[in-house]
Amino acid sequence: MNRTPISSPPESTEIRLALEMSRALQAKTIGPTFLQSVLPELLRMLGGQMGGLVSQRQGSWHCAPWVGEKTNFPIDLITDAIDRIGTDGSAPSQIADGWCVTPIGSDNGTGGLNTPSALVIRMTDAEESAVRESEERAQRMIRTAQLLASALQRIETQMRQARRIEQLTAVLAAAAEWQRLDDDEALLRKIADTATSLIECERASIFLWDRRRSKLIGRPALGIEGGSLEVDDDAGVVGEVLRSGEPKIWNAGSDDESRVNRKVDESLEFETRSLAAVPMSSGSDEHRREKLIGVFEAINKTDGEFDEFDAVLLADLATHAAVAIESLRTRQRLRSSRDRLVQDAASATTLVGNHPSIETVRRSAEKVAKTDLTVLVLGKNGTGKEVLARHVHYESDRRSGPFVAVNCAALVETLLESELFGHEKGAFTDANQTHIGKFELASGGTLFLDEVGDMSPGGQAKLLRVLEEKVVVRVGGSQPIPVDVRVIAATNQPLEELIAARRFREDLFFRLNVVSLTLPPLADRGDDVLMVANHFLKQFCYQIGRQVPQWSPAAESALLSHSWPGNIRELRNTIERVCYLTSEDVIHPDDLMINGAVAQRLKGGPAAEMPIELNEATRIFQVDHIESAIKTSGGNMTDAAGRLGLHRSNLYRKMRQLGMPTSSE
Numbered sequence: 259m260n261r262t263p264i265s266s267p268p269e270s271t272e273i274r275l276a277l278e279m280s281r282a283l284q285a286k287t288i289g290p291t292f293l294q295s296v297l298p299e300l301l302r303m304l305g306g307q308m309g310g311l312v313s314q315r316q317g318s319w320h321c322a323p324w325v326g327e328k329t330n331f332p333i334d335l336i337t338d339a340i341d342r343i344g345t346d347g348s349a350p351s352q353i354a355d356g357w358c359v360t361p362i363g364s365d366n367g368t369g370g371l372n373t374p375s376a377l378v379i380r381m382t383d384a385e386e387s388a389v390r391e392s393e394e395r396a397q398r399m400i401r402t403a404q405l406l407a408s409a410l411q412r413i414e415t416q417m418r419q420a421r422r423i424e425q426l427t428a429v430l431a432a433a434a435e436w437q438r439l440d441d442d443e444a445l446l447r448k449i450a451d452t453a454t455s456l457i458e459c460e461r462a463s464i465f466l467w468d469r470r471r472s473k474l475i476g477r478p479a480l481g482i483e484g485g486s487l488e489v490d491d492d493a494g495v496v497g498e499v500l501r502s503g504e505p506k507i508w509n510a511g512s513d514d515e516s517r518v519n520r521k522v523d524e525s526l527e528f529e530t531r532s533l534a535a536v537p538m539s540s541g542s543d544e545h546r547r548e549k550l551i552g553v554f555e556a557i558n559k560t561d562g563e564f565d566e567f568d569a570v571l572l573a574d575l576a577t578h579a580a581v582a583i584e585s586l587r588t589r590q591r592l593r594s595s596r597d598r599l600v601q602d603a604a605s606a607t608t609l610v611g612n613h614p615s616i617e618t619v620r621r622s623a624e625k626v627a628k629t630d631l632t633v634l635v636l637g638k639n640g641t642g643k644e645v646l647a648r649h650v651h652y653e654s655d656r657r658s659g660p661f662v663a664v665n666c667a668a669l670v671e672t673l674l675e676s677e678l679f680g681h682e683k684g685a686f687t688d689a690n691q692t693h694i695g696k697f698e699l700a701s702g703g704t705l706f707l708d709e710v711g712d713m714s715p716g717g718q719a720k721l722l723r724v725l726e727e728k729v730v731v732r733v734g735g736s737q738p739i740p741v742d743v744r745v746i747a748a749t750n751q752p753l754e755e756l757i758a759a760r761r762f763r764e765d766l767f768f769r770l771n772v773v774s775l776t777l778p779p780l781a782d783r784g785d786d787v788l789m790v791a792n793h794f795l796k797q798f799c800y801q802i803g804r805q806v807p808q809w810s811p812a813a814e815s816a817l818l819s820h821s822w823p824g825n826i827r828e829l830r831n832t833i834e835r836v837c838y839l840t841s842e843d844v845i846h847p848d849d850l851m852i853n854g855a856v857a858q859r860l861k862g863g864p865a866a867e868m869p870i871e872l873n874e875a876t877r878i879f880q881v882d883h884i885e886s887a888i889k890t891s892g893g894n895m896t897d898a899a900g901r902l903g904l905h906r907s908n909l910y911r912k913m914r915q916l917g918m919p920t921s922s923e
């Protein structure tokens with residue numbers, strides 16, 4: 259070989275190289291183009307004429323970054339050098355035929371080069387001669403090449419880590435956006451679009467698994483106008499993923515053609531050149547398999563082939579996508595069962611009647627329902643004040659929220675505050691646990707304050723404050739809790755008279771009486787009596803499974819002429835009795851047992867042909883007796899309780915026991 263005298267590289271080469279590389283490592287702008295821009299200068303310092311980083315991916319060699327021509331690689335030398343990488347990560351350089359090859363060890367999965375790689379330098383002729391002449395020069399070449407190799411590895415690691423952070427940030431941002439979507443078509447499309455742009459591929463598809471039919475349904479089925487793409491769940495690469503639960507990559511040319519299900523391409527008039535597919539599961543490690551909902555697939559990498567980094571990114575997206583799909587499904591299920599419940603509850607509280615007075619109330623109720631105004635419902639006992647309050651609730655935008663009813667008369671002052679506003683654990687002797695008040699429970703919905711006229715003065719003052727400030731403070735607590743509640747109050751008491759007698763606060767009256775709705779007594783509703791009677795008749799007959807009987811004309815007249823002092827509640831009880839105590843196809847006036855007929859019947863009068871069990875007779879007597887006490891007291895429950903020798907709260911308890919409506923929650 260021709261030995262040309264050469265000058266040794268200046269002693270400072272290694273130092274300059276080290277300085278240059280440390281500057282490079284500190285640069286904030288390290289990116290894919292960075293190495294390409296600094297490599298020529300580094301090579302020149304090393305005495306190289308061409309070279310760069312060579313790595314083997316998916317069976318073929320890639321040179322990037324690289325300076326100079328890409329021909330005549332010393333493949334054998336590179337393979338040999340890579341094979342010599344020690345288990346401890348040591349990577350000896352090889353010098354031969356003018357090449358210096360330095361393998362780059364794996365960085366143990368820290369995000370750097372975990373594909374076989376080597377720094378390859380083609381020496382200038384002068385450098386080659388110098389290296390051949392002098393062992394010291396050869397050693398210097400090796401040392402500087404190793405220095406450069408380790409710097410390249412660090413730079414590459416940094417770049418990959420920066421890219422990974424960027425990707426994960428993008429995945430998290432996308433996942434947060436997916437959680438906000440409420441329509442599954444839009445969600446799936448958005449997931450596919452995100453994957454397409456992050457992974458840099460032509461399209462992405464989600465294959466949802468229909469386990470029962472052993473099919474995978476491609477969504478979005480791009481290219482199939484309005485149709486759906488369905489494949490057998492064991493076909494193609496997606497089938498492999500489903501079977502193994504592992505990510506799979508396929509690249510045309512380097513992988514087995516038979517793995518791809520070309521039927522999909524045919525139906526989409528598309529050509530798959532490369533493909534990465536990963537399982538989609540919303541479960542954590544041990545539940546991954548059972549929570550597998552499908553396969554996520556990226557098709558045709560825009561530049562080159564898919565590699566394991568793409569598969570890792572796709573798997574990140576798939577995990578978040580599976581959670582978003584599952585949580586949308588759960589939300590949809592919950593929403594539809596909630597809608598069904600709301601629908602059931604709304605239809606169970608129908609405001610029956612079409613008398614003009616009821617039509618007027620209904621129209622006003624529906625109008626006020628669209629606002630958040632406080633409503634005061636007025637009317638005698640049993641006229642349907644709670645039914646009307648529920649009607650307002652179910653007609654309002656708050657219908658999916660709770661409807662919470664509180665009977666203010668049934669609460670003694672000491673309990674009222676804790677019932678309405680809640681208490682903290684330890685607030686008083688029996689407060690073993692934190693108790694959420696009705697205002698908080700009704701948040702997002704409606705709070706119905708029944709018998710508000712019976713509220714104690716202290717209770718009235720506290721209620722007024724909450725209505726004005728729209729915050730509650732639990733008893734024993736200090737934290738103000740904002741409450742979003744529409745309040746509907748009701749009373750059968752003449753509030754103006756109570757105000758004059760200083761038993762009801764005028765300021766609270768004005769606060770509650772923003773809109774008032776008044777229900778007329780049943781006797782003033784004309785033929786509605788028959789309509790409501792038929793409504794209850796059907797309801798009770800259905801409950802006990804008997805044929806609905808007919809009214810005799812005389813029974814209809816009796817219903818229409820009765821004064822119904824207990825209003826609809828009395829009518830309801832009457833019809834309930836009729837349903838339970840008669841068995842004929844036609845109902846006669848005597849069957850109604852109104853106008854004292856119950857007592858007469860219980861005393862063994864003419865209406866007593868049908869035997870009644872003792873329990874039922876006792877119940878009927880008690881109901882009748884309590885109703886007449888309430889009637890005599892003009893609806894004042896405290897007074898009625900006094901007449902019956904009971905405390906007011908015991909009267910409510912008794913009424914509940916007897917199945918009498920009490921308008922409490």
Ligand SMILES: Nc1ncnc2c1ncn2[C@@H]1O[C@H](COP(=O)(O)OP(=O)(O)OP(=O)(O)O)[C@@H](O)[C@H]1O
Nearest residue numbers: 608609610639640641642643644645826827919921
């Ligand atoms: N218009 C109506 N259509 C159908 N059922 C009704 C109607 N009005 C009242 N009811 C029924 O009558 C009974 C009494 O109604 P509700 O409890 O709403 O009356 P109230 O005026 O609130 O009574 P109270 O003043 O005693 O609290 C309930 O069983 C209710 O379902």
